[in-house]
Amino acid sequence: MSNPSNWNQASYISAQAADARINIEIESEGTVLNLGPQHPATHGTLRIVVKLEGEKVVSADPVCGYMHRGYEKLTEVRTYAQVTTLINRIDWLGSFANEVPFILAAEKLMEVEAPPRAQWIRTILFEMARIANLSVFLGEMGVQLGAITPVFYAFRDREFVLNLIESATGGRFHPNFDRIGGLKEDLPKGWLQSTQQAMVKMRHFCDELEQMLLENEIFQARCKGVGVIPADVALNYGLSGANLRASGVDWDIRRDQDCALAWKHCDWKVHVLDEGDSFARYKLRLQEVRESTHIIDQLCQSIPSGSIMAKVPKIIRVPPGEAFVNTENPLGEMGYYVISKGGLGPFRTKIRTPSFNNISILPWLLKGVYLPDVITILASLYFILGDIDR
Amino acid sequence: MALVNKKFFPKPLSHILNNARKYSLWVYQWGLACCAIEMAATFVSPRYDVMRLGVIPFPASPRQADLMIVSGTVTDKMAPSIRRLWEQMPDPKYVISMGSCANSGGPYWDSYSVTKGVDQIIPVDIYVPGCPPRPEALLEAIVLLQKKIATEDVSQRWIQ
Numbered sequence: 001m002s003n004p005s006n007w008n009q010a011s012y013i014s015a016q017a018a019d020a021r022i023n024i025e026i027e028s029e030g031t032v033l034n035l036g037p038q039h040p041a042t043h044g045t046l047r048i049v050v051k052l053e054g055e056k057v058v059s060a061d062p063v064c065g066y067m068h069r070g071y072e073k074l075t076e077v078r079t080y081a082q083v084t085t086l087i088n089r090i091d092w093l094g095s096f097a098n099e100v101p102f103i104l105a106a107e108k109l110m111e112v113e114a115p116p117r118a119q120w121i122r123t124i125l126f127e128m129a130r131i132a133n134l135s136v137f138l139g140e141m142g143v144q145l146g147a148i149t150p151v152f153y154a155f156r157d158r159e160f161v162l163n164l165i166e167s168a169t170g171g172r173f174h175p176n177f178d179r180i181g182g183l184k185e186d187l188p189k190g191w192l193q194s195t196q197q198a199m200v201k202m203r204h205f206c207d208e209l210e211q212m213l214l215e216n217e218i219f220q221a222r223c224k225g226v227g228v229i230p231a232d233v234a235l236n237y238g239l240s241g242a243n244l245r246a247s248g249v250d251w252d253i254r255r256d257q258d259c260a261l262a263w264k265h266c267d268w269k270v271h272v273l274d275e276g277d278s279f280a281r282y283k284l285r286l287q288e289v290r291e292s293t294h295i296i297d298q299l300c301q302s303i304p305s306g307s308i309m310a311k312v313p314k315i316i317r318v319p320p321g322e323a324f325v326n327t328e329n330p331l332g333e334m335g336y337y338v339i340s341k342g343g344l345g346p347f348r349t350k351i352r353t354p355s356f357n358n359i360s361i362l363p364w365l366l367k368g369v370y371l372p373d374v375i376t377i378l379a380s381l382y383f384i385l386g387d388i389d390r
Numbered sequence: 391m392a393l394v395n396k397k398f399f400p401k402p403l404s405h406i407l408n409n410a411r412k413y414s415l416w417v418y419q420w421g422l423a424c425c426a427i428e429m430a431a432t433f434v435s436p437r438y439d440v441m442r443l444g445v446i447p448f449p450a451s452p453r454q455a456d457l458m459i460v461s462g463t464v465t466d467k468m469a470p471s472i473r474r475l476w477e478q479m480p481d482p483k484y485v486i487s488m489g490s491c492a493n494s495g496g497p498y499w500d501s502y503s504v505t506k507g508v509d510q511i512i513p514v515d516i517y518v519p520g521c522p523p524r525p526e527a528l529l530e531a532i533v534l535l536q537k538k539i540a541t542e543d544v545s546q547r548w549i550q
Contacts, residue, residue: 037471045422045468066468067423070501077500086497092424136427155435173424173522386423 030058035374037066045385048362050374057374060366062359067389075349080106080180080316083345088174090353091387094133094330096125096165099178102349104259105325105338106180109318113260118182118308123262124195124299125165125177126327127292131202132161133330134289137382138209141282144379145222150212157205160198167191180316182309192300199293206290214283223279227365227377230276237364238357241332243381246284247276253328261327266298278380285382317342331355331387351390355383404544411456411482412539413444415532418455418479420472422462425489425522429461432525443532452478457535459528460512461488463498464505476512484539486531487514490521497521 036047045066051058071090075083087102088095100122107113114122139154162172168187169175177184213219229239234247244251252270254263271287273280318340326335332354341347358381365381366374421429432438433447440447449455452475464472476485487508490496495506508514515538518531 037468066465067463068465068467068503069463069498070503074498074501089424089497092427151434152436155431156437159431159435159437172524173428 033371037063046359046383046388048366048374048378050366050371052371055371057366057369057371060363060374062362064356064359064389067385069386069390071390072349072351075346077345079344080318080346083349084178085174085176087351088176089386090351090390091133091329091331091334091355091384092173093136093384094129095171095174096129096169096177097133097327097329098334099176100126100261101325101327101329101334102336102338103178103180104327105323105336106316106318106340106346107260108323108325109321109338109340110180110312110316112181112310112312114182114310115307116262116304117186117306118310119260120262120299120303121168121183121187121308122178124296124303125168125175126261127296127299128161128165130292130330131289132158132165134285134292135161135202135205137285138206138213138282138289141379142213142219144375145219147213147216147219150209153205153208153212157201160201164191164195164198167194179309180318181312182307186308192303196297196300199297202293203290206286206293210286214279214286220279222373222376223282223380224275224277226278226373227369227380228275228277229361229365233361233364234276237361239332239361240354240357241328241330242281242284242288243332243358245271246273246280248272248274253326253333257326259325259327262299263295265302266295268295268298278376281380281382315344317344318346326352329354331382331384332358353387353390355385355387356390359383359388399544407544408540408542412536415445415457415484415535416449416455417445417447418449418452418458418475419447420458420460420462420475422460422464422468423489423491425461425492428522428525429459429488429528432528435525438525438529440529440532443529443536445532452476453480455479456482457484457486458512459486459488460492460508460514461522463491463496464508464511465503466505467503469505469508469511472508473511484515484535485512486516486518486528486535488518488528488531489523490519493517493519 031052033050033052035050037045047063049061074086078086084099087098090098135154135158139151142150165175166172168191169177229247231247231249234244250272255270268291271284273284320340320342322339324335324337326333334354335352337350338346339348365377419429433440458476487493492508495504498504516531516535518527520527
């Protein structure tokens with residue numbers, strides 16, 4: 001150490017190291033906050049471990065599995081009819097929408113197609129499930145921001161749709177109405193007229209919420225520019241559904257893929273917004289509910305007559321093979337990969353649920369936001385725990 | 391309270407106390423799965439309106455609650471938390487188990503991750519069958535619980 005420049009360098013390095021030590025000492029350890037597993041904002045039992053620095057989020061880790069019921073394993077020991085009963089309960093708010101892709105996958109393996117009337121009824125009930133599902137979101141979002149009134153409106157008007165689903169299928173929540181090759185029963189008398197009347201009420205509900213929340217200053221201040229997801233990030237994380245469309249990606253499986261359902265026979269449009277924030281996600285879902293009512297109206301008018309069941313054997317054995325069918329569920333893309341070995345039930349089922357991918361963005365999205373905004377972002381992403389954990 | 395300590399509680403006083411307790415049930419909502427939505431429909435929907443029965447569904451914590459409604463699938467991962475929050479409730483406490491899953495495991499009776507019945511971890515007063523039960527069924531359960539509270543002998547409940 002004879003060279004003075006080396007001396008300088010050494011002292012500089014030690015000074016730096018000392019500074020770093022002091023920095024470590026001064027830096028507080030921060031707070032670790034457990035959001036959930038029983039927290040109203042998490043729509044069930046999601047737990048999020050949030051590390052806070054002051055009021056800013058340093059990191060957020062979602063902990064799943066509190067609602068894991070082992071669906072994929074259970075489908076291996078059930079017959080096809082029993083699987084339908086089970087998978088109703090994945091996304092419990094839009095139950096009918098869960099059945100359809102699985103039944104379509106089984107029909108694809110059996111090379112059966114449901115008759116047109118069954119396809120129409122399936123699509124109507126599918127869209128009703130969407131309305132029943134998203135109307136809860138439209139009300140709940142207000143609750144997370146401290147506005148209690150919208151949720152009363154939502155649960156009041158949701159009953160109209162639930163009553164219709166019940167009168168057609170027999171189940172308020174879990175219809176279990178789909179069969180391989182068609183449907184269980186035909187629609188009751190006068191159902192289509194009362195559906196159209198209920199759709200008028202749902203449109204009125206959308207108008208009310210638009211006035212109550214979207215034009216509300218506090219709602220705008222807390223949602224606009226909060227939780228912005230750019231389009232490329234949304235695609236990289238595999239978001240789907242309204243979360244993706246609110247980020248400006250024009251992608252809807254109902255329109256972009258051809259399946260044996262009746263969306264291609266009616267005139268509707270896919271709403272896309274470019275902002276990607278919480279406000280856009282809310283606004284988009286509101287528009288989707290309104291669009292769904294129009295789809296149902298058109299389908300009620302154009303519904304064909306005829307049989308509701310294709311010719312299938314009484315005891316269903318699906319021939320060996322593999323099939324994947326996905327549809328645009330209320331929460332996003334839902335798909336079933338069914339492997340059959342010719343037995344009474346599927347050999348293996350892989351369930352692709354939208355919420356699981358939608359919440360995978362949380363660690364990225366919640367970094368650096370303030371704690372009160374975490375609740376807004378969680379509410380606006382809209383996930384259902386049964387859909388995440390299966 | 392001196393009366394209670396002597397293992398004697400006058401009947402009229404018991405009647406008044408029980409009536410007061412049965413019409414101010416603070417509910418801790420343990421919403422877990424599908425049944426949670428039917429529970430929400432019971433509590434917030436103007437059609438069912440549970441508050442007319444004297445049930446108040448918004449306590450800030452289990453420490454302020456008298457009644458816990460376990461609605462939905464209880465998984466093995468969730469069970470310890472349920473037990474823990476039940477222990478935090480002050481003593482005259484009641485539990486309603488809502489739905490097949492909370493009663494017995496329901497459609498997941500052979501699943502590897504589901505607790506087959508919440509009564510394995512906490513004592514249950516009223517079982518509500520159904521998958522999920524209708525809101526009317528939950529209202530009926532609350533009425534049954536109120537009947538149970540009305541006929542309770544206070545000295546038996548608190549003095550061992």
